[in-house]
Amino acid sequence: MLQTVYWRAPGLLNVRLVIDDDRRRRNRRTRRSSPMNVYDYTARRRMRKVLSALVCSAALGSVPAIIDATPAQASTAPAPSAYDCGDAPARFFQLRDGNATDGYSQLWSASVTGPESANPTFYDWKPIHTFTGVKPVALAARDIKKSTNTVSPGWVSYVYFSGTDKNLHQFRWAPNEGTEWRQDQLTTSNLWGYKALAWNGRLWGVKGDTSTYEGDLYVATGLDNYEDDPYDTPSGQYVVKNNFGYPKSFYGVTGGNHQIGFANTAGELKYATTLGGYQTSTVRASSWNAGRTVDLGGGLLYRFLGGTTNEVKRYTLGAIEGSNTGMGTGVVIKSGVASDDAPTTTVSDLCQVSTAPTTEPVAASCSAVTASVPIEHTTLVSGPTGYSFRVHKCLAPSLDRLLDAAYSSGHILKGWGFRSYDSQVQLRKEHCGTSYYAIYEMPSSQCSPPTARPGSSMHERGLAIDFTSNGDPLNTSDFNWLAANADSYGMFNFPKERWHWSTNGN
Ligand SMILES: [Zn+2]
Structure with missing residues (x-):
């Protein structure tokens, strides 16, 4: 299969590379079986180095930006050094073909790359996986890690999802490894029925009713050791905010410890943090209930506007820690976008991942x-x-x-x-019943003896x-x-x- 990679340097030439992917695959196989075939591997690494140099120079304010890469852009992903440039590429993930009750059957991905000065480009969406059996209900992209597979080095994305089985799963996507996929079930208790998920060094979730916009905000524990193997197992969950509502958009704020961004039903764009207890700040006071918003990393927000305009707008955030000072008015980067093409959950590459969360501070009051x-x-x-x-x-x-x-x-x-929250869950099992409804939703007064809902x-x-x-x-x-x-x-x-x-x- 041929892959085409375009490089556009404004004012300069368009450079087109054609990569024979079948040949690469053959070479990879050869490399595995024969340590003698070093040349092609070195050449490939050298090519990566060139690509990464281009991206680095772009980040320094000159040209060029990556324009297109088909069919799997990660097969030409810049080498690690590129990610230290400041303006990192980001990857979007999205669920399609289904709904939040019955789950979705497809996982899609798209990318955005290039620095702000080079007008980042939104790649086309591509299906990357079809789910059979347990289907995802909500997902959050965790981060990108460098594969330790020295034969096929590359970048691996990790995506969490809550499934129709009300358990937490993790999905490993390693495009550079061709067909290698891995999906793990992280929990078994059927108590993880999140309707929305976001990752920002920790896993945030919203459980609730999507029709009445009632919901509680949760954080999973035991997943926040950033440098460890991403296959952590959650040790528990607890409620951060009762009556959080059900957000119109919900995402991790890249680079802001412990923060999530969300738009509520009143149209307010807010950031929430648990630093010193749950707190929110308003980034925009109105008109943000339409469409979806995601954090692109590097102080950039993407917003898909539904309705008649169907535009994707990009916003710059001068101050991502709280206030709205310095937030730009937004630049339209794509018009006439189908709602399916709206950006959803994002994972940003290494520049943003380097912001590891610190231990959560304890509320003083x-x-x-x-x-x-x-x-x-x-x-x-x-x-x-x-x-x-x-x-x-x-x-x-x-x-x-x-x-x-x-x-x-x-x-x-x-x-x-x-x-603990988990002890409260245990009490609810004993006093109210063992179904998901009995544990999480049944009114306290119907339990014997009356027992408060977990989180309350x-x-x-x-x-x-x-x-x-x-x-x-x-x-x-x-x-x-x-x-x-x-x-x-x-x-x-x-x-x-x-x-x-x-x-x-x-
Ligand atoms: Zn008591």
């Missing part, structure tokens, strides 16, 4: 904790009797004082504090305690002491449960 937290955000508080409670770090000092004060008044308080309990935030009287149900004397004193330590009773005390009474 309990009022900033608005959803469940990982156990790392909690600590053990040992009271005067040596009995320990696990609570959010923000609550530890005042709880410590409360326990001291109670003890000096003759009250020995014990009980339970933090409960103050215990999951580390901000609630169920007190006992030295291990026995809370007695009247201890309750009365708490009722008279707990508020001065920031703890309030939930009227329906005399044992349950939290920072807001919920």
